[in-house]
Amino acid sequence: MADLAALLEPHIPALRRYAYALLRNHEQADDLVQDTLERALSRWSLRRPESDLRAWLFTIQRNLYVSHWRRDRRRGVPVEMDETVLPGVPARQETTLEVHDVLAALDQLPEEQKSLLLLVGVEDFSYDEAARILGMPIGTVMSRLSRARLRLRSIVETGRTTLLRRVK
Amino acid sequence: MTGKDALIREEDLQAYVDGRASGEQLAEIEAYLAQHPEERERVALERRQRAALRGQLENKFAEPIPPRLWIANIQAARRRRLIWRLGAAAAALPTPVPVPRLPAATRVSRGLNLDATLRLTGGLWEGLKFIIETRADSPIHLHAAFDPSTPDNTLFEASLGSFTILKTVTIDTAEDHVPDKPTVTHDAGAKLDRPGLSLLVLKSVK
Numbered sequence: 318m319a320d321l322a323a324l325l326e327p328h329i330p331a332l333r334r335y336a337y338a339l340l341r342n343h344e345q346a347d348d349l350v351q352d353t354l355e356r357a358l359s360r361w362s363l364r365r366p367e368s369d370l371r372a373w374l375f376t377i378q379r380n381l382y383v384s385h386w387r388r389d390r391r392r393g394v395p396v397e398m399d400e401t402v403l404p405g406v407p408a409r410q411e412t413t414l415e416v417h418d419v420l421a422a423l424d425q426l427p428e429e430q431k432s433l434l435l436l437v438g439v440e441d442f443s444y445d446e447a448a449r450i451l452g453m454p455i456g457t458v459m460s461r462l463s464r465a466r467l468r469l470r471s472i473v474e475t476g477r478t479t480l481l482r483r484v485k
Numbered sequence: 486m487t488g489k490d491a492l493i494r495e496e497d498l499q500a501y502v503d504g505r506a507s508g509e510q511l512a513e514i515e516a517y518l519a520q521h522p523e524e525r526e527r528v529a530l531e532r533r534q535r536a537a538l539r540g541q542l543e544n545k546f547a548e549p550i551p552p553r554l555w556i557a558n559i560q561a562a563r564r565r566r567l568i569w570r571l572g573a574a575a576a577a578l579p580t581p582v583p584v585p586r587l588p589a590a591t592r593v594s595r596g597l598n599l600d601a602t603l604r605l606t607g608g609l610w611e612g613l614k615f616i617i618e619t620r621a622d623s624p625i626h627l628h629a630a631f632d633p634s635t636p637d638n639t640l641f642e643a644s645l646g647s648f649t650i651l652k653t654v655t656i657d658t659a660e661d662h663v664p665d666k667p668t669v670t671h672d673a674g675a676k677l678d679r680p681g682l683s684l685l686v687l688k689s690v691k
Contacts, residue, residue, distance in 0.1 A: 322555070326555070333550075338542055358556075359563075419537045423538070438539070463499055469531075470534070
């Protein structure tokens with residue numbers, strides 16, 4: 318089974334990064350990744366050999382998050398934010414105001430747009446791959462991406478005006 | 486310039502933000518942005534936000550993988566759960582059955598004559614369902630050996646004695662479809678095949 322570890326483990330850091338960006342809690346993020354890996358092992362023999370392993374793992378993880386994790390979170394399972402960002406208070410002073418906490422701003426987007434920005438913008442998936450992972454047509458990916466970035470700009474913009482008012 | 490502008494779509498600008506534009510497309514986008522300061526500023530902001538998001542997640546990516554996510558540990562936990570289930574299945578049989586170790590088979594077969602010993606070798610045992618139907622009044626011995634380093638040498642063996650009643654043992658090794666308890670059923674009225682015949686059905690869950 319050493320070969321399975323060698324195939325899967327190189328993808329774990331990226332899966333953890335995606336899980337953390339979705340859940341914003343280190344412990345829960347690792348729970349989600351563990352679920353993903355267990356599912357991948359139990360489905361290994363069903364995997365089409367020609368399919369891309371990284372995209373396959375991200376598809377599993379995203380589906381698990383949507384079907385189970387997000388539901389639990391909405392239901393009110395206590396979620397401890399590891400990085401609580403108070404409104405209008407920049408997490409890190411050295412970064413410019415307009416981009417100071419994109420990760421926190423991301424939380425205000427719907428899951429689909431959030432996942433899209435993470436898959437394309439952070440994990441460097443192609444638009445085609447992102448479309449397959451999210452189960453949407455490529456045209457939808459392009460319009461959602463544009464809309465997600467527009468919303469992100471306006472959220473950060475609003476955050477900045479709030480901050481400026483507070484500073485005054 | 487207006488004619489050229491018409492060629493630049495929002496999709497091109499997104500590709501530019503993602504660093505996916507190159508060659509002629511990139512040159513056209515840059516020419517367009519040079520003429521449109523508002524768009525230029527917007528696209529530049531989106532690029533900065535993209536970079537900022539990656540930057541914020543950099544440390545997470547760089548963290549070492551915690552032991553509970555090591556593949557070897559996840560596999561070991563899966564095997565422990567499987568042994569427990571097989572132990573429960575063996576305990577439910579009416580005749581003394583040695584607690585089996587790990588079963589493994591990837592082959593799908595049915596209607597095998599099991600007078601002697603069945604041996605199946607295969608890679609991964611995940612996602613298989615074993616249904617053993619046999620007329621037996623003597624012990625059924627299930628034995629499986631799982632070799633993690635060389636999964637292809639994995640053995641599943643079942644040896645069955647003489648048969649008078651029907652037993653069905655279902656051992657579902659698929660994580661997602663596993664019943665709480667493996668089932669064992671008897672049916673004394675089952676029609677007899679020729680003496681000494683037993684049936685083993687291996688079903689893939691999917």
